[in-house]
Amino acid sequence: MKKLLVASFFSGISLLVLSQTASINIIPIPASVTARTGSFQLTDKSVIQLASTDADANRVAQFLADALNTSTGYKIPVSKSSSGGAIKLVLLS
8 A cells, every 4th residue: 555655646746747847849859949038920921041051951941831831821931041030940960
């Protein structure tokens, strides 16, 4: 009976801890995330800024643009130039 009580206690604590760890849910998990105040609104003027000339990075950026187009209807261009309101995509190797 004592073992069951102890196991139940630790299971409950584990569930409580796991439910509070991830406040930003992104798949795949990025190497780093910096949470800031404010918000980002995706519009038809948004741009995906790609910080690489790598073909694989370009393919990933285009995949993101296509996925956003499917879910929002916005045709988000992939660009190498910087602009305000951009989604900045940086792939680390």
